[in-house]
Amino acid sequence: MVSEHDSVVFDQGLDLECGVHLSPLRVAYRAYGTLAPDASNAILVCHPLTADQYVAEPHPLTGKPGWWARMVGPGRPIDTDRFFVICVNVLGGCMGSSGPCTARSHDDATLWGTEFPPVTIRDMVQAQAMLVEHLGITRLFAVIGGSMGGMQVLQWAADFPERVFAAMPIATASFHSAQNIAFNEVSRQAIFADPDWHNGHYREQGAVPARGLAVARMMAHITYLSEEALTRKFGRRIRHEPSGGIARGSLFGEMFEVESYLRHQGSSFVRRFDANSYLTITRAMDYFDLGADHNGDLSSAFARTPIRFCVVSFTSDWLFPTSQSRTLARALNRAGANVSFVEIDSDRGHDAFLLDEPDLDRTIRGFIGGAAEHAGLGI
Numbered sequence: 088m089v090s091e092h093d094s095v096v097f098d099q100g101l102d103l104e105c106g107v108h109l110s111p112l113r114v115a116y117r118a119y120g121t122l123a124p125d126a127s128n129a130i131l132v133c134h135p136l137t138a139d140q141y142v143a144e145p146h147p148l149t150g151k152p153g154w155w156a157r158m159v160g161p162g163r164p165i166d167t168d169r170f171f172v173i174c175v176n177v178l179g180g181c182m183g184s185s186g187p188c189t190a191r192s193h194d195d196a197t198l199w200g201t202e203f204p205p206v207t208i209r210d211m212v213q214a215q216a217m218l219v220e221h222l223g224i225t226r227l228f229a230v231i232g233g234s235m236g237g238m239q240v241l242q243w244a245a246d247f248p249e250r251v252f253a254a255m256p257i258a259t260a261s262f263h264s265a266q267n268i269a270f271n272e273v274s275r276q277a278i279f280a281d282p283d284w285h286n287g288h289y290r291e292q293g294a295v296p297a298r299g300l301a302v303a304r305m306m307a308h309i310t311y312l313s314e315e316a317l318t319r320k321f322g323r324r325i326r327h328e329p330s331g332g333i334a335r336g337s338l339f340g341e342m343f344e345v346e347s348y349l350r351h352q353g354s355s356f357v358r359r360f361d362a363n364s365y366l367t368i369t370r371a372m373d374y375f376d377l378g379a380d381h382n383g384d385l386s387s388a389f390a391r392t393p394i395r396f397c398v399v400s401f402t403s404d405w406l407f408p409t410s411q412s413r414t415l416a417r418a419l420n421r422a423g424a425n426v427s428f429v430e431i432d433s434d435r436g437h438d439a440f441l442l443d444e445p446d447l448d449r450t451i452r453g454f455i456g457g458a459a460e461h462a463g464l465g466i
């Protein structure tokens with residue numbers, strides 16, 4: 088096993104659910120705060136689909152603040168003055184953990200590309216568990232995450248009930264719905280339709296399927312918002328140049344502000360994300376169905392769990408609607424879990440969990456504070 092610069096290489100590898108033994112396994116992560124001598128104050132933050140381990144510091148590629156810098160840091164709701172916070176780039180990601188962008192083995196420097204094996208949320212969590220153990224942490228004080236991060240939280244709870252004290256799945260569900268699989272498929276088809284896709288061998292061709300990946304993100308980004316949010320941000324306004332003239336940029340001459348915005352979201356995404364990783368990770372989300380993994384009984388995934396849960400949803404989230412969080416909370420309740428459920432009133436859609444939502448801050452701060460008291464954390 089070799090450790091270097093916030094990534095750990097496990098030569099023993101990992102048995103993936105698909106049957107492939109992935110070796111070596113590289114797990115890239117960032118950590119903030121100080122681990123208590125008894126390792127009791129560790130919080131694992133699990134990132135959503137296209138974020139990464141740079142949760143609380145500027146991103147090395149974009150220079151932008153960490154994707155949850157408003158939530159994680161000194162004095163923040165996830166307070167790095169009190170807690171040791173870890174965030175791991177998911178398996179299949181493109182920021183250092185094993186995935187399509189990493190070398191196949193110590194002896195073979197060629198990148199995995201499309202031949203990287205299919206991974207699941209469970210595989211991602213198994214890799215995280217290896218890292219957590221490597222860091223000397225027997226039990227995480229809390230696991231917290233939104234969207235695909237929330238799926239990882241649920242998988243942690245199901246697979247390692249004795250290794251987690253508190254869990255907070257936010258804006259998520261116990262399964263990926265047919266509608267969400269459908270959206271992912273449209274994104275994937277956009278990538279496949281790009282002439283620079285080259286059946287996934289774009290790097291060998293010195294190309295990037297930038298247009299396809301940008302369209303994939305544009306479409307997906309709409310699902311992260313809400314009609315109210317789009318109307319408030321842009322309405323039907325036409326974009327003007329700073330000089331005052333109408334911005335040109337489409338077949339029709341003028342461009343709506345919302346079109347310009349989506350193009351910006353698409354092009355900036357392409358600068359920081361890899362198409363093969365996008366395919367791998369969206370598929371992992373599609374596979375996720377915790378109830379099906381437990382013979383169709385979601386509550387049995389959490390039977391007699393000692394973990395304290397706080398399930399959080401947003402009223403305007405139509406990608407992971409409140410109804411799915413309520414189903415989850417009921418299953419946890421049936422399992423005998425200590426569970427609270429908070430629906431936050433917001434008109435900003437699914438990505439509300441990434442935005443300035445004071446009620447979310449209060450909910451996270453309150454849940455962590457209460458759990459820390461219950462755990463007897465003297466910090």
Ligand SMILES: CC(=O)SCCNC(=O)CCNC(=O)[C@H](O)C(C)(C)COP(=O)(O)OP(=O)(O)OC[C@H]1O[C@@H](n2cnc3c(N)ncnc32)[C@H](O)[C@@H]1OP(=O)(O)O
Pocket residue numbers: 135137138139151154326344345347348349351352355438441442
């Ligand atoms: C979870 C992750 O995606 S992790 C990585 C962090 N996110 C990113 O890097 C980009 C992805 N963006 C998003 O997912 C969302 O924008 C959020 C949730 C992170 C932030 O949401 P908000 O704060 O509401 O920002 P908003 O959605 O308005 O986007 C702002 C960006 O759009 C640009 N923009 C706004 N209006 C327009 C317009 N009419 N035309 C062109 N660009 C526009 C802004 O200049 C800004 O650009 P920048 O991000 O390059 O600085």
Ligand SMILES: N[C@@H](CCO)C(=O)O
Pocket residue numbers: 135136137138234235311438
């Ligand atoms: N907008 C976030 C949430 C998606 O579920 C992301 O891209 O990761």
